[in-house]
Amino acid sequence: TKNNSSGDQTTQLLSRPRLQELVREVDPTVQLDEEVEEMLLQLADDFIDTSLNAACSLAKHRHAPSVELRDVQLHLERQWNMWIPGFGNDELRP
Amino acid sequence: GTQIRSIKDEFLVPMGVMQSRIKAITNKHGLEDASMDVASLICHAVHERLKTMVEKLAVIAQQRGDLLIKG
Numbered sequence: 001t002k003n004n005s006s007g008d009q010t011t012q013l014l015s016r017p018r019l020q021e022l023v024r025e026v027d028p029t030v031q032l033d034e035e036v037e038e039m040l041l042q043l044a045d046d047f048i049d050t051s052l053n054a055a056c057s058l059a060k061h062r063h064a065p066s067v068e069l070r071d072v073q074l075h076l077e078r079q080w081n082m083w084i085p086g087f088g089n090d091e092l093r094p
Numbered sequence: 095g096t097q098i099r100s101i102k103d104e105f106l107v108p109m110g111v112m113q114s115r116i117k118a119i120t121n122k123h124g125l126e127d128a129s130m131d132v133a134s135l136i137c138h139a140v141h142e143r144l145k146t147m148v149e150k151l152a153v154i155a156q157q158r159g160d161l162l163i164k165g
Binding site (some may be wrong): 006014015018019022023025026027030032036040043044047049051052053055056057059060064065066067068069072073076079082084087088 | 126
């Protein structure tokens with residue numbers, strides 16, 4: 001267990017073998033130092049936490065009872081200029 | 095027809111773990127549980143974020159290597 005940015009005691013979401021698999025997918029010649037792997041695992045955790053917290057704030061702003069896809073999509077697009085295809089309202093996209 | 099979902103549905107983070115994290119955070123904000131789609135979207139997004147980061151690191155490491163050879 002470890003302390004994440006929100007201060008909760010939680011298990012890490014992403015495993016080291018799964019990260020190594022992703023790295024091989026991107027570039028089979030890349031080798032990561034252990035510290036770099038650790039940093040990327042932490043980065044993934046922080047990304048998930050901040051995205052979820054932002055989506056919660058947006059849902060509350062809408063006076064909605066729960067987080068919906070559009071809350072997460074809005075955050076990802078505004079913060080990261082990221083659009084993940086295949087989640088329902090692609091027809092709204094150019 | 096058009097392919098709607100082009101990203102493979104093999105998740106970087108196990109769905110159960112992701113859903114319990116989502117539940118913890120949404121409940122902290124006093125919100126109800128989110129749908130499965132939210133977990134799936136976050137999984138794809140973190141995949142994209144890490145992929146971009148690793149690609150950048152690979153380029154930087156390559157350039158550093160080139161400089162060492164030249165130096």
